[in-house]
Amino acid sequence: MSVPSVQPDPWPAARSGRDGMRLFFALWPQPSVRAALMQHAGQWRFSAPARPTPSDKLHLTLLFMDGVPESSLQVLADIGQHIAAQAPGFRLQLDTAALWPRGGIAHLAPSQPPRELASLRQALLDAVRQAGVPHDARAFRPHVTLARRAQAARPPEAFVPVVWLADALSLAQSVLGSGRYAVLDNWRLAQGR
Template sequence: MSESKRLFFALEIPGDIQQHIVRWRAEQFPVEAGRPIAAANLHITLAFLGDVSEEKQRVLAAQASRIAQPGFQLRLDDAGHWPRSRVVWLGPRQAPRGLLQLANLLRAQAARSGCAQSPQPFHPHVTLLRNAQHRVALPPPGFGWTFPVDAFVLYESLFEQGRTRYKPVDRWLLK
């Protein structure tokens, strides 16, 4: 019997933008504000798949490879705090249509393949801090980072030596 993997589709945050975000986060939040997410783990989840068998992974990858959608520009210019989940996040004030279409398509494909999807509406975001206790001041006008999105990635979530790490498994270009 094959072993399952904990998988999700996501957008990568370019390395230079990751570093800018990490520096900004360090300036904005005291150490005790919450548990910071490692720079290499910063991403925007499009569809969480959960524990997936190799066979189901192949089906989902085949479906993802058939997505024909143009790339888009993404601007991370909003931030907030979800008290219930104790998360501080960064995201787009206005999500581009391409992002919403891609997430809806991947979530629908995942649901049809038997991967339970959250009933919550899709809210594109980068998790910055977990176990956050404090409210977040809204960012000033002109705040943010913009970058082109020309691909999406299938990641595996690994828990090793007390840390979570996200490993890219497959990647598809947007046309």
């Protein structure tokens, strides 16, 4: 079942400059959560050359995959649908505002990621590995990117955490050279049905 708040993108699949597509499984926030994230981002002190993340691009990446052949799209859609049907929705509290100096990534993250988040990520990782789809195997550091190139940014000293009821899983594409993301498909998590 598709989630009405995030519609699949009508663009045909665009290839990256490499041999394949840049895809990712992600949690996409509902409009009210996006508004809260934007309000939080407004409390940061950004200066040039910082590039704040537009509201429609805010998400939490679960698993990034680069160099994915177009022939793997159906396999990934099947993986997403199957895992979403078994994974419960969960409450995510984004309560840590921080900056990663490398790349100047200003972000908001959970200080205590819920086990459902880790389980969802692990299920995706296991299924993608088993399917032989190329993926990023780095350690999972759940976060929502608020800005890039923000090395000089200052997070707010005190703020109200953003609470997110994660109820859907999305498969998206990073359209190389366009600066945009295309949501290819999405599924409600089991508890969100």
